[in-house]
Amino acid sequence: MNVRRTRQAALVACFLTPSLLIFLLYRILPLAWNVVLSFQAWSPLHPPTWVGWDNYDEMLNDDDVFWQALWNTLIFMGSQAIGAALALGIALLVNSDLKGASVYRTIVFLSYPLMTVAVAIIWRWMYNERGGLIDYVLRQLGIIHQPIAFLDSFSWALGSTIVANTWQVLGFFMIVLLTGLQNIPPHLYEAARVDGAPGWARFLRITLPMLRPSLFLCAVIGILNSFAAFDLVYVMTNGGPGHATELLITYIYKQAFGETRFDYAAALTVAQFMLLMALAWLAHRAAGGNAGAIE
């Protein structure tokens, strides 16, 4: 028995090691190294030296672009709530035994697995002031009289990237919420109907509370999306015009691989990661404290 147990322990170790090594190299170690780098002055040819809080000091006190990027990132995260609300509406419509529900579901989901670079190019074209559909429709409807170059406009560019992002992630939110809806036991609704509760009361008292774990998941995915939006923003506007669509992640990329300031970009990364953790924790609390529990 003991021999078997030792052999099994060895097997477990062998089977887990390759995956763990990858996560160690590309998740855990980088996270720690970011923190170290953020307290250093780093350059490609010299050994790094310690500079204490200098990078953070520059970030918080001397860098207007950081604050703009932070603000844009928060707006981008906030907009995910609109996406989730729309997705909830669609999920309620396609839930139940509606004929053709699976066709609608597939269509709404279709944009999610697409290559984001291609999505960005599609939307650049949609927003184009001559060949694009959006300007054309708005002009036909008489809503605008002059073409608007949405992506070159300081007031419209961020909103335009948010629309493109919502188009892509809507389907994923819908699927998450649909799974949540299907896990609500039907007898709760039966009981409410017997008690004579109207539709909106059933929604507020049963559907929303029972959806809390799914809504928490949507919140976490939305927060993570502010990192993942790099591809979209990089190709659609590259953070421009000026820094009107600069997100923290695009700014991190520019500082690291454009300016070769790995140390400063590491400090920015640490700041964004702390923000992410803080918001995820808040969402966790708002969802009732045990939404992320294991099993």
Place this chain on the structure above:
Amino acid sequence: MTRRETTLLGVRHAVLVMISLVMLTPFYWVLKTSLTGENIYAYPPSLLPVRPHLFNYVDVWYLIPFPRYLLNSVIVSAIAVSGNVVLNAIAGYALTLPFPGRRAMIVLLLSCTLIPFQATIIPAYLITAHLGLLNSYLGLALPLMSTIVCIFIFKASFEAVPRSLIDAARIDGLGDVRILLRVLLPLSTSAIATNVVLAFIWSWNNFLWPLIITRDADMQTLPLGLARFLSYMEDTTGALYAFVVMVLAPGLLVFLMAQSSFMRGLTAGATKG
């Protein structure tokens, strides 16, 4: 059905058809542009392709090294997908066995899912440089070769296999490796399919990582090729949109063929976390 219910049903369908149209419009617009034979900048833009032909699709082959990008994407995806299925299956199996520290291991893996890859790019670049893997296929695929979500999909699938079947195999003298290969994996085809589709889509669409670690035009994958083409030509040619269609078509086909298991897999992994 009462009259009120019929009206409600009609309204529901009408709303859903409108939403579907809005969601499909960008697809149509790019397809239309890629087929337009005339100046794509003509205003007002026509809603149907003017003098449709496939010139733009032919142009793609002349304007950029499309086969090279395609080959690079296929190689990187093949490495990432095969690595994923093998490593995730064995790790998922290990997690079904009792061992000291199992719970701590699960917590560790689940907390790793909260570290977005984008937050690790700077050290990940330095690590890859130390390993000498910059600008190589293995370097491109390595961070994608195991995924935590898919480890848990395998774990759940293995745990669904009846205990008695595994015990019977053990009594017959099968070791752990053979139990995994002969008993568990043949019963987990849907987990395997989900992992293949997810890993393919993730590596096929990956942009930031190749952007950072490839140096030569020869090593660029399709998303990089697209971004490069855009930076050369801006939005001036229909060939760009033909390129977009050619890049999206394989992913869309894979998705439509595997959509049910894909959606199920995504939510299974997601709601378990």
